[in-house]
Structures are given as structure tokens and as C-alpha cells.
Amino acid sequence: MELELRKRTDREIVFKILGEDHTLGNLIAKMALRHPNVDLAAYTIEHPLDGQPIVRIITDGSKDPVEVLLEVLNESKEILNDLLSKLRAKLGIED
Secondary structure, three states: OEEEEEEEOOOEEEEEEEOOOHHHHHHHHHHHHOOOOEEEEEEEEOOOOOOOEEEEEEEOOOOOHHHHHHHHHHHHHHHHHHHHHHHHHHHOOOO
């Protein structure tokens, strides 16, 4: 996976996730919408044959969008690690 930074301002970050599809773009956008400092979060696919998401996060200006993105990614990681632990416990698989 590679990233292509498209835009970065004091309120906005836009980046393309190369080698990924709707799954990761949607996860980041939906999780960012839950953040209290986010005004807008969405992703788009420029062309169906390309299929690589472009994620846009716009904050309310009280927090740097990169800081918000890092918080969103860390929260996503925590949720997925919790899910993984619960699945392993239910299936009887050790870490």
C-alpha cells in the first residue's frame, strides 16, 4: 500500500490510497465522521477501473487534520484488535 498526498491545509487533508479499494476508504471515512472535530469525511473513487479511494477529511479548524487522521486510525486499530481478540476467544484460538 502506498499513499499519494493530494492536499493538506490547516483544516483539510486529501489523500489517495494506492492498491486499496472501497473497504479501507469507507472504514476511514466512517470512523472520521465519528470524530468530534470533523465537519466532513468522505471518500470517492475517481474511475471504476481505477478503484483506488481518495479520502477527504475536513476538520472544524480546532485540530490539525493529520492529528485527527492519526486518532481515527488508532481508534480503528483498537476496535479491530478487540474484535480479533473476541473472535479468537470464541473460536478457541490462542494469540
